[in-house]
Amino acid sequence: MKKYLAGLIGLAVLTGIMNQAPKASAYGYRNCNAVVTSDTIRWKSIPPRFRASAVSFPAGVWRNALAESVSQWNTNPSKFYFNLTYDEPSVGRNNGENEIWFSNDDSVLAGAPAIAYTWWSCNPFSIKINEADVIFDNRVPYTPYTSKSSLWGYGGSYRPFQTTASHELGHAAGLLHENRFYNIMGQDWTHIHTNAGIAKTYSGEDASNGAVFLYGLYSTPLNDLSVSHWKRAGASGEYSTHSRTQMFTSGGALLASFNDAGEPRYHVNRGQTVQVEFTYENNGAATQNPNVGYYVSSNDNITTLDTFLGSVGFTLGRNTPYTARNYVTIPNTLAPGKYYVGAIVDRTNAVGEVYEDNNSTYIAIQVH
Template sequence: MKRPIAGLMALSLFVAITGYMPKASAYQVYKCNGKTVKWPSSKIPVRMRSASVSFPSGAWRNALLEAVNSWNRNPSKFSFSLTYNDSSVGRQNGQNEIWFSSDDSLLDGAPARAFLWWRCPNLTEADIVFDNRVSYTTSTSKSVLWPYGGSSRPFQTTAMHELGHALGLRHENRYYNIMGQDWDHIHANGSTARAYAGEDASHGSVFLYGVRSPQRQDVAVVHWKRSGSSGEYSAHRRTQMYNSSGSLLSSFTSSGEPVYRVNKGQRVQVEFTYENNGASTQNPRVGFYISTNNIISTLDTKIADVGFTLVRGTPYTARNSVTIPSNLNRGRYYIGAIVDNNNSIGEINESNNATYIAIQVN
């Protein structure tokens, strides 16, 4: 969300005069005098202090910790620590702090805001302020979340976006990524949806801080993709299904999610976004499955199996051909995708390897 740059006065002037030169690669980082702005290694793990009033023991603290822990699975040497019960928070006080506020002079209409200060090129302070009037929820239950037709904004995705700024990442609008629109950058399988950093931001963390040792691997698949951009933000939408010649299948919405109409025995293309959030290139098997519910596992019926090469860089949205089995009944099923379905890759997160798209068999 909105991220004002506060720096030294001379730096602000410099930025205003020269503007910003986009990198040729994906993620965006902050620059000062031609140097990359980041935390010096002596400050890592970067300590984030949560305010006592905003994050007492309970759901909000747990949700914030969930976002910090999710970032801390990134493949770089960077990590956060989270401390509690900071009784005095403020900007430019030398402490990295996180709090809720209704102060419009801070928030300026944004649901959350990150403030960064640096002494070129070292970050010196990062504060994160959430608007306490926004309909945030800490729930990971899809039914209450905006991206699945619910009425609440997922707090953890916004927290991960703001923590991404605190790590040193700017907005990015060219790829499906957490530094774009955050609330529909999310992984779901079954009835649960969880925030995650994603490939582009993971790649950015490695650019800034280098690969950690021992290496961490993580491949993932989601049913979201980039749909365009809105200012500095990428916009996202659900991945889709097509007929064998690439035309979009007809669909309808049920419980806030798209359902595609298919025929028994029909050859279709099913689209998902595959990510490598880990240290090194992986060659996972990807299996496609038919399931009677939206919880996808290798116990479901496999209908196709392909090999992918996933180089860490930018997310890979791809279509694969599968045949709808002719022995299905009419009604609702789910096509699942499972990356590393033979579990040949040991990963720091094995719970983001499966997702689904709903179908209605005619």
């Protein structure tokens, strides 16, 4: 749909004299003179306190959705995290407080569905972010809920509030847009983890890597692996665009598929060997060597109780997301019908993770 591509999210307001840092690394960030990395523009006092508007985020589902996005960000492996407080009575830009609210003021939103404003100082003795504010357009069809069928990426009518919040929180943390990789600082509503009908936000490998670049690793290793059925498709301006991962014949030709209730479903035959594609991410502190298992399931809830098809060992460092194809053979014994091929990263649960709920996902198949 056209509106999917129309909105710019979170234009940062450039109030200081600055150059954008050269993009030798994947993530984008600000730098006062683009020469020495110590000039990176970031928070100096951590955690910065962010205040949610009392009017926009009363106790209830919107507050809970915002809290979950913040909590997801706070699992990132760097020293950076947000302190979120509620019931802020008076919000405004450049008022000395970091605030989050909903608005319909076009002079603030500047045509974006959500926007992050950042004020910083390039005083050589005190280079730092001074304030950040995040404003959401309350006319955008956001939903605070995570049922996949309601969401844009799955044929639904609503934009996931949580992914947009994660994107804007990335700006608030000091990150800029990135269009070269599958990442939350690109098109946010297609950077999402889904299993068992629930689609939730996560900060992802590239943004986590950016946070570590800006702030350094937290003293306690915070590890997280994830697997997603989304990948980078291309670039739209500063944003990466994302599309669903796919299935191929053993020779690498794209399999035929059809749209089944908002999701692709691939035609396969019993006994057929296919290549199944997923995006694997290391969102955490340390390089991991997870075992990835492939399964076939009668539903979209992929667990280790499903029929095991095989496994492979990966080495995943924290750098850029890894979109890969692997061979699986559809069992001869399956009755024709609808199934799901699933992947579980760290299927043996060998890695202690700060978030264990993003380790499984699926691609739908029609078995003939």
